[in-house]
Amino acid sequence: MTRIAPGSAELAGFYRARSAWRSRGEEQMRFRRAARLARVAPGASVLDIGCRDGGLRRFLPSDVSYRGMDITPEFAGPDITIRDVSDGIPFPDAGFDHVFCIEVLEHVPNPFGALAEIHRVLRPGGVLALSVPNPYHVKELIWNVLRVPDRQGHIYGWTRQNMTRLGEMSGFRLDGFAGTYFHPPIPAFALLARSIIYRFVKV
Numbered sequence: 001m002t003r004i005a006p007g008s009a010e011l012a013g014f015y016r017a018r019s020a021w022r023s024r025g026e027e028q029m030r031f032r033r034a035a036r037l038a039r040v041a042p043g044a045s046v047l048d049i050g051c052r053d054g055g056l057r058r059f060l061p062s063d064v065s066y067r068g069m070d071i072t073p074e075f076a077g078p079d080i081t082i083r084d085v086s087d088g089i090p091f092p093d094a095g096f097d098h099v100f101c102i103e104v105l106e107h108v109p110n111p112f113g114a115l116a117e118i119h120r121v122l123r124p125g126g127v128l129a130l131s132v133p134n135p136y137h138v139k140e141l142i143w144n145v146l147r148v149p150d151r152q153g154h155i156y157g158w159t160r161q162n163m164t165r166l167g168e169m170s171g172f173r174l175d176g177f178a179g180t181y182f183h184p185p186i187p188a189f190a191l192l193a194r195s196i197i198y199r200f201v202k203v
Helices: 009-016 024-038 055-059 111-121 138-145 160-169
Strands: 045-049 065-070 080-082 096-102 122-133 172-179 195-202
Touching: 024 055, 024 096, 024 122, 024 172, 024 195, 045 111, 096 111, 111 122, 111 160, 122 160, 160 172, 160 195
Parallel strands: 045 065, 045 096, 065 080, 096 122
Antiparallel strands: 122 195, 172 195
């Protein structure tokens, strides 16, 4: 197994090779639920980490100030910065009202460092909408039982208790959570959902 370092061309290549792995139905349901839980006000400033092509923006108020950030060069654009979150977030302190981090943190070698950077760029009282896979979803359980190797670059898995504690240690207060969907994209509450969205408030 070749060592892949954070911020390396090898890591960017790993995710570039998987950039087409998506289900539009699942993605849109995830964005819709994350936007609803985040409660973004008109005119708010938003940073979307792991934004891909910026699809989340369609589920936010039309007049938000939107910035995206992604590791995959193919998604570069006027509002999308290409950068590995492991190398830090290239924006000033307290510059955003909301940060979205949808299905990203499970891929990040140093989640504490990533959350510290998110905390830095959020304004006081700002909201982080964060989603990660549910380790108790039936698909995850089957993969574990059958010893199916990971092909998606997942490094970590979090229960609700673990994620709550990680948020608290990083300067956030858990303010709500919700499930995304079962599989295929059928709405589901947190216990059965493929992934769980957490609403954290900067304290």
